[in-house]
Amino acid sequence: MQHPTSETFDRNAREALEDVQLRGALRNLATTFGERRKLAILTVEDWEGLRERARASKDETLAHLDKYLKAFAENAERAGAQIHWASDGAEACRVVLDLIRERGATRVVKSKSMATEEIHLNAALEAEGLAPVETDLGEWIIQLAHETPSHIVVPAIHKSKRQIAELFAEKVGVPPTDDVAVLTGAARRILRQSFAEAEVGISGVNFGVAETGTILILENEGNARLTTSLPRTHIAVMGIEKVIPRLEDLDMFLKLLPRSGTGQQLTAYQSLITGTKRRAEDEGPEELHIVLMDNGRSRMLAHPVTRQSLACIRCGACLNACPVYQQVGGHAYGSVYPGPIGAVITPQLSGLRTNAQLPYASSLCGACREVCPVKIDIPELLLHLRAEVTEGTAAGTADQRGPVKSRPLERLAFKLYARAWASPTLYLWGARVARVLQRLVVRDGRIGRVGGLMAKLAPPLAAWTEWRDAPPLAPRTFREQWREEHKG
Amino acid sequence: MFASIREHLAASAPHDAVRAAHHAAAAHGKDVSAREEKSAAVVFEGTAVERFRQALEAVAGHCSVVRGEAAAADALRRIILERGARRIAVSDSPLARRIATLAEANSGEESELIDDAGAAELFDCDLGVTGAQWGVAETGTLVLESDAERHRLASLVPSAHVAVIEARSVRQTLGEVLRALGSGGAERLSRTVTFITGPSRTSDIELTLAIGVHGPAALYVIIIEGEGGTDGG
Numbered sequence: 001m002q003h004p005t006s007e008t009f010d011r012n013a014r015e016a017l018e019d020v021q022l023r024g025a026l027r028n029l030a031t032t033f034g035e036r037r038k039l040a041i042l043t044v045e046d047w048e049g050l051r052e053r054a055r056a057s058k059d060e061t062l063a064h065l066d067k068y069l070k071a072f073a074e075n076a077e078r079a080g081a082q083i084h085w086a087s088d089g090a091e092a093c094r095v096v097l098d099l100i101r102e103r104g105a106t107r108v109v110k111s112k113s114m115a116t117e118e119i120h121l122n123a124a125l126e127a128e129g130l131a132p133v134e135t136d137l138g139e140w141i142i143q144l145a146h147e148t149p150s151h152i153v154v155p156a157i158h159k160s161k162r163q164i165a166e167l168f169a170e171k172v173g174v175p176p177t178d179d180v181a182v183l184t185g186a187a188r189r190i191l192r193q194s195f196a197e198a199e200v201g202i203s204g205v206n207f208g209v210a211e212t213g214t215i216l217i218l219e220n221e222g223n224a225r226l227t228t229s230l231p232r233t234h235i236a237v238m239g240i241e242k243v244i245p246r247l248e249d250l251d252m253f254l255k256l257l258p259r260s261g262t263g264q265q266l267t268a269y270q271s272l273i274t275g276t277k278r279r280a281e282d283e284g285p286e287e288l289h290i291v292l293m294d295n296g297r298s299r300m301l302a303h304p305v306t307r308q309s310l311a312c313i314r315c316g317a318c319l320n321a322c323p324v325y326q327q328v329g330g331h332a333y334g335s336v337y338p339g340p341i342g343a344v345i346t347p348q349l350s351g352l353r354t355n356a357q358l359p360y361a362s363s364l365c366g367a368c369r370e371v372c373p374v375k376i377d378i379p380e381l382l383l384h385l386r387a388e389v390t391e392g393t394a395a396g397t398a399d400q401r402g403p404v405k406s407r408p409l410e411r412l413a414f415k416l417y418a419r420a421w422a423s424p425t426l427y428l429w430g431a432r433v434a435r436v437l438q439r440l441v442v443r444d445g446r447i448g449r450v451g452g453l454m455a456k457l458a459p460p461l462a463a464w465t466e467w468r469d470a471p472p473l474a475p476r477t478f479r480e481q482w483r484e485e486h487k488g
Numbered sequence: 489m490f491a492s493i494r495e496h497l498a499a500s501a502p503h504d505a506v507r508a509a510h511h512a513a514a515a516h517g518k519d520v521s522a523r524e525e526k527s528a529a530v531v532f533e534g535t536a537v538e539r540f541r542q543a544l545e546a547v548a549g550h551c552s553v554v555r556g557e558a559a560a561a562d563a564l565r566r567i568i569l570e571r572g573a574r575r576i577a578v579s580d581s582p583l584a585r586r587i588a589t590l591a592e593a594n595s596g597e598e599s600e601l602i603d604d605a606g607a608a609e610l611f612d613c614d615l616g617v618t619g620a621q622w623g624v625a626e627t628g629t630l631v632l633e634s635d636a637e638r639h640r641l642a643s644l645v646p647s648a649h650v651a652v653i654e655a656r657s658v659r660q661t662l663g664e665v666l667r668a669l670g671s672g673g674a675e676r677l678s679r680t681v682t683f684i685t686g687p688s689r690t691s692d693i694e695l696t697l698a699i700g701v702h703g704p705a706a707l708y709v710i711i712i713e714g715e716g717g718t719d720g721g
Contacts, residue, residue, distance in 0.1 A: 226644065251662055
C-alpha cells in the first residue's frame with residue numbers, strides 16, 4: 001500500500017483537507033483530549049513546577065547519558081536481564097530476529113511500541129516469514145488494514161467505527177455492527193488465542209530506571225501485561241533516551257504523562273519489571289532481553305537545541321494541540337512520528353534532506369510548547385531546523401552535506417529586505433515605487449489572486465495570494481503622514 | 489555506543505556552557521527545589537480509605553469497605569453470586585486465600601476455588617482473587633509485588649478481578665509508595681510490581697470508551713478495616 005511520504009507534505013495536507021470523515025475524527029480528538037487534559041492538570045497543585053522539574057531531570061540525564069545508561073544496563077543485568085546494544089534500526093531488527101530464531105520460536109505477540117514502528121520491526125520480521133501479532137486494539141486495527149499509525153497514542157484515530165467494523169468483517173469474520181463494545185469484545189476474543197499460544201512477547205519501554213535497572217510499561221488495555229507475562233521470552237525495545245535516574249522520579253513522570261496525553265490521572269496499568277523472576281517457579285518469562293537502541297539519538301546530543309527533543313516522553317499532547325495536526329492528521333506527515341514532535345525528530349533521525357518540508361509544517365503558534373509536559377521548545381527547534389534547511393549548518397542532523405534547499409533567490413530577497421529596512425531613505429523610496437507598481441495588481445481595494453504575467457514575475461506574491469487576499473500598501477507611509485500633519 | 493554519546497556531548501560543551509550561564513542568570517532568585525513540596529496533589533479532606541474509594545469509583549472500579557475478614561468474605565460471596573462465577577482462581581496471598589475459602593464455602597456447589605492456577609487454567613476462570621501490598625488513595629491504585637504474591641496472571645486473565653487489601657496498607661500518594669518500593673535498594677525491589685487503577689479500557693475506536701479489553705472488565709476492591717489479617721498477606 002502506498003504510504004504518503006514526508007517529501008510531499010504539502011500535497012498530503014491538501015488531500016487530507018478534502019477528507020471530511022478524517023477531519024471530523026480529528027476535531028473530536030482535539031476537543032476530547034484537550035478538555036480532559038485541562039481538567040486533569042487542575043488536580044496537580046503546581047503543574048508548572050512539575051514540568052520544570054521533569055525537564056530539569058531530563059536535561060541532567062541527557063547531559064550524562066552514558067553514565068545513566070551504563071548504570072541502567074548493569075542493574076538490569078544484575079537482576080537477570082540480557083542487554084543488547086543496537087546502534088541503528090537495522091541492527092535492532094537483526095538482534096530481535098536472531099533472538100527469535102535462536103529459540104526456534106514462531107509465535108510472536110507485540111504490545112504497542114513507537115520505537116518498533118520507527119525501525120519497521122514488523123516488516124523485518126515478516127520478511128523472514130514470521131507473523132508478529134499486534135495486540136493493542138488500535139495497532140491491531142491498523143495491522144489488519146496494512147496501514148501505519150496516525151497518532152502516537154491512538155494509532156487508529158483516523159478510522160471511523162464503520163470502517164473498523166467493515167475491516168473486522170472482511171479480515172476476521174466479525175458480523176458488522178455499530179456497537180463499540182461488541183467490536184472490542186471480538187478483538188479480545190480473537191487476540192486471546194494469540195496470547196495463549198505466544199512464545200515471544202515484544203514490547204516497548206516508557207521509562208528505564210537507572211538506579212534499579214527497571215523498565216516501566218504504561219497501558220490501559222492489559223495487552224502489554226499479557227505480552228510481558230505469558231510468553232517464555234520477553235524482548236523489550238528501548239530508545240536510549242528513555243532512561244531516568246531514580247525509581248522515585250517515576251512519580252513526576254507518571255503525574256505528567258497520562259494527564260498530558262489522554263487526560264487521565266493514571267492509565268489502568270503500569271508494569272515495573274526488573275530483570276527476570278527470582279525463582280523458577282515464579283510467574284513470568286524465563287528470559288528478558290532489553291534492546292537499547294540509538295538510531296540517531298546520540299547524534300542529537302551534539303547540540304543543546306536539538307538535544308531537548310530527546311526529553312520527549314511520547315505523550316502525544318503536542319499532536320492534540322497542534323492546529324496543523326488537527327486539520328490534516330498524522331498520515332500527511334509521511335513519517336512514523338507525526339505532529340509537532342514528529343516534525344522535529346524525524347529530520348533528526350532520518351535526515352533533513354528527505355524530510356525538508358516537515359519543519360515548515362507549522363505556523364509556529366507555540367501551542368505544542370504550552371502543552372509539552374517536559375517543556376520542549378518545539379518552535380525553537382523548528383526554526384533551528386529551518387535554518388539548517390536553508391543554510392546547511394547541519395549540526396545534529398543526519399546530513400552533513402550542506403544546505404538542503406539553497407534557494408538563492410530567497411536569500412537575495414531577504415538581503416534586500418534587510419538592507420531596505422535598515423535605511424530610512426531606501427525604505428521611503430521603496431514604498432513609493434511599490435505604491436505605483438501595485439496598481440498592476442490591486443482590484444477593488446484588495447490584491448486578490450495574482451495570476452498570469454505578474455505571477456511569473458513575482459512568484460512569492462502568486463503563492464501568497466493563491467489562498468488569501470493581500471492588503472494593498474497605504475497611500476502614505478506613517479512618516480509621510482506625520483510630516484504632512486505636523487508641518488509648520 | 490558510549491563513545492558516540494560522549495563524542496556528541498563533548499561537541500556541545502561550548503554551547504552548554506553558554507546556556508548554563510544564561511539559565512543561571514535567569515534563575516537567580518527562583519528556587520526550583522522549594523516547588524517540590526507544592527507539586528503534591530491537592531489536599532483531600534477525609535481518610536485515605538475514603539479518598540481511595542472515591543478515586544477508584546471515578547474510574548469505574550467497585551469498592552467496598554468492611555470490618556473484619558468475615559465481612560470481607562460476605563462481600564466476596566456477593567460478587568461471586570452477582571457474577572455467577574463458577575471457577576475462581578485465588579493467588580497465594582494468605583489473606584486472599586482465607587477470605588476466598590470462607591466466601592466459596594458458603595456460595596453453594598456451583599463455584600469452585602482453584603489454587604495455583606496455571607496460565608491455561610486461568611483462561612477458563614471467571615474471577616481472580618488476589619491481595620494487594622499497597623493502595624494509593626489519590627488515584628485509587630492497587631500496588632502488587634511479585635515477591636509478596638503471585639499476582640500477575642490471576643489479576644489479569646480472568647474477566648473479573650477482586651483484590652482484598654487491609655486499610656492500613658493504603659497510602660495517600662504514589663510518591664510515598666514509590667519511595668517505599670525503592671527504599672531497600674535494587675536488590676530488595678520485587679522483580680515485577682504492578683499498578684492497577686480500575687478495569688481494563690480503551691478508546692481506540694472513535695475515542696469511545698470501552699471497558700474490558702484484554703484485562704479484566706471488572707475490578708472490585710475490598711478494603712478491610714480493623715482487626716483483619718494477621719501477617720500482612
